[in-house]
Amino acid sequence: MASRDIDLGRSNNIARERTSSGCGLKIRISVLLALTIGGLVALSAGAVLLVSTYANVRNTTELLNTSAAMIVESIQDNVFSLTTPIEELAKSLEEDARSGEVDLSDTEFLKAYFKGVAASAPYLSDLAIVYPDGSLFITTHVTDPGGPSFVATNQPPAAGTLRYLEDVKSYDQLFWNEPFFDQGRTHISATIPAYRDGTFLGAILVSSTVHHFSGLINELGGKYGATGFILYGDSRVLAHPKLLNLTGNGLNADAPLHSVAALDDAVISQMLTQAPEFQGSDGSFDGFVVERPDGEHLVLTSTVHEFGAEPWVIGQYSPLSDWSNQWSRLSDAALVSGGLLLASVIAALLLAKRLAAPIHRSTEEAIKISELHLDQIDYLPPSRVAELNLQAVAFNKMLDGLRWFETYLPRALVRQLLTTDDPNLVxxxxxxxxxxxxxxxxxxxxxxxxxxxxxxxxxxxxxxxxxxxxxxxxxxxxxxxxxxxxxxxxxxxxxxxxxxxxxxxxxxxxxxxxxxxxxxxxxxxxxxxxxxxxxxxxxxxxxxxxxxxxxxxxxxxxxxxxxxxxxxxxxxxxxxxxxxxxxxxxxxxxxxxxxxxxxxxxxxxxxxxxxxxxxxxxxxxxxx
The missing domain is CATH 3.30.70.1230 (Nucleotide cyclase, GGDEF domain)
Structure with missing residues (x-):
């Protein structure tokens, strides 16, 4: 056989110099691919998840805030639907009396007039005229099983009525009275003084009852699945579903309203002892979370000052779980999204490992080639990844070529040249x-x-x-x-x-x-x-x-x-x-x-x- 071609010492030294000139810190390709692919997936999916979660949290918060504001506003609007007819009737009669179109002394006209107005506003219960001499004309809307009826009465002057007239004359516009108890009912009323050509004609008083207000609150509670209420100040109850079943026992002219304690509503009682936990974005309502043995309740209240010296606290409460469902769905969505993110990262890591495996194997086989252990090397399997498959095909062809060269080259000599560090050896x-x-x-x-x-x-x-x-x-x-x-x-x-x-x-x-x-x-x-x-x-x-x-x-x-x-x-x-x-x-x-x-x-x-x-x-x- 001819002499072997041996120039591996020089090529080995060049390869060693190129290798040694690289960075001292080495990182496995599986780790690099895992960090790259997994990191990019985590970064992109995590960013989307973070943005979407932030947006969902913000949207959910705004939605709940808006829902709460709408509920409170709706209750207010419905309460105003009771108070507005009272104000409008009183103002309308005052204008007609001032212009001379209505004679406040014509009681038959007033009775017919009130009957017509009450047909469209059934919550109006009484129309009263207090004349300058203290006498009263009252027409009352009575609802009985036979249908609505109207009763008119004339009452002589009373000492308290004259004092009331003096207070009325001090106002030049409509004002709301303190709730008063009369004929077994607690009235919520507004009064406006009537003048014609500077002459005092009397006081026009229009009223509804606490019973009517409680009926409206009860209807709203059924609509929203909550318990509505109106407090007069912070200790008395103006409207509540329970008032529909309470009699007037214990009420009188000095105590026309039931107290909160008498109402026996533990949620409202505890709410009054707490500070608000949150407020509406525009400050239109206050929110309270009341913990009770039967669970937590969310209380929403709005305070209005248009109806007299004492503020009206209009509100409703319902189980907190009715509101937390949105947050539960949001947290479930976040958990699902987090799970998908984790699954994506795991899939990326598995993909990185799968991609790195043939590269790692080819590296191990290449090391065996560098040591000339050709008999210990197996062919690389094909891959579905085009580049990796091409690498496997090229490697296998190289292995076949080296095995042919091994027949002609002195393996021991080449191995010695590969293992030496002496560039002058050859x-x-x-x-x-x-x-x-x-x-x-x-x-x-x-x-x-x-x-x-x-x-x-x-x-x-x-x-x-x-x-x-x-x-x-x-x-x-x-x-x-x-x-x-x-x-x-x-x-x-x-x-x-x-x-x-x-x-x-x-x-x-x-x-x-x-x-x-x-x-x-x-x-x-x-x-x-x-x-x-x-x-x-x-x-x-x-x-x-x-x-x-x-x-x-x-x-x-x-x-x-x-x-x-x-x-x-x-x-x-x-x-x-x-x-x-x-x-x-x-x-x-x-x-x-x-x-x-x-x-x-x-x-x-x-x-x-x-x-x-x-x-x-x-x-x-x-x-x-």
Missing amino acids: QPREVELTVMFADIVGFTPASEAMTPQATADMLNRHFEILNRCIQAEGGTLDKYIGDAAMAFWGAPQEQMDHAERACRTALAIKQSLADAGVAYDVKIAVHTGPLIVGNIGATDRTNYTVIGDTVNTCARIETLAGDLPGDEQTKILISDATAKQIGSSFDLQDCGAFPVKGRSGKVRLFKLTGGPTEALQQDANETT
Whole structure:
């Protein structure tokens, strides 16, 4: 076989320099992909989730705030739907009296007039005229099973009425009276003084009842699924569904309204002892959370000051769970979104791991290639990812090519060059080495009787034995020359015992050929001397080899080995230079001095017949 092309030392050093020039901190591609893909997914999905959650929280908060404001405003509007007719009737009569269109002393007209107005505003319960002398005319809207009816009464002056008239004259516009109790009912009323041409005509008073207001509140509570109420100040109740079932017992002119304590509504009672927990965005209502044994309640209230000296607290309360459903749905949505985000990140991490796996495997296999363990490398499987599949195809083709090259390249030598850090290792240099030649005796005439395939099979089996023994002792197989093999020891890595290694190899070849039962004879020559070793050749084809007189001398010794007497199947001749460097454990027979072609003097030769075979076998096993 021709000499191997060896320029791996230079390329290995270049690769090592490129590798060492990189950043000291290394990160696995699986971690990089996981951080990149997972991080981008987490960042993008997390940003969307954060923005959407913030928007949902804000929208939900605004929606609940708006809903609460609408409920409070709706209750106010419905309360005003009771108070507005009272004000409008009183003002309308005052204007008509001032213009002379209505005569406040015409009681029949007033009765008919009130009857017509009450038909469209059934919550109006009474119309009263207090004349300047203190007498009263009252027409009352009475509802009974037979239908609505109107009763008119005239009452003589009373001391309290005259004092009331003096207060009325001090006002120049409509005002709301304190609730008063009369004829078993508590009235909510408004009064306006009537003048014509500067003459006081009397006071016009229009009223409704607490019962009517409580009925309206009860209807609103059913509409909103809540309990409505109107408080007069902070201790009395103006309207509440419970008032529909309470009688007037305990009420009188001095106490026209039920107290909050008498109402026995624990939610309202506790609400009055707390400060508001929140307010509407425009300050239109206050919110309270009241904790009771039956659960938490949300109380919404709005305070109005248009109806007298005492403020009206208009409100409603309902279970907090009715309001927290929105937040529950929002939290459920947030949990689902968070779960999807987590699933996306996990999927991204799994994808990153899946993508990194073939890259990681190709890296591991590439490391095996760098160590020339081609027999331990498996083909990369195909991938659904186009680039990774292309990488696998290219890698597998490269592996096939390297396995072919391995047949022609000295693996041990290349492995030694790959593992060294000395850039000058392959540079030509002169050093003392030991060279070995091994040749088959009479191969040329024997091969003429063999088929080409049989000849190739015999040589392949023969060289396999030689190569295994040479590698076991750390030798470098330089070349095959027909049926001969040339090897040397002491380079590329320094071996102080190169002569002993070569002799042990020769003995191992002898023993291995005997064990294999070959039918041909072999002659082996070993010689030690100075040689030039390194890369020799052209720029595009370089051989790592040895040249010098020592090689030529060894070749001549190998020729002489065939002429030695004896019937050994394998004959081994070593030079005096080699014999001086090996230990006494080797068995040698002095064959004398022989002239060697190309040298002026003779070379003393020794026949190698035995040596440290046990140590040889142990070293071979360790090296293998």
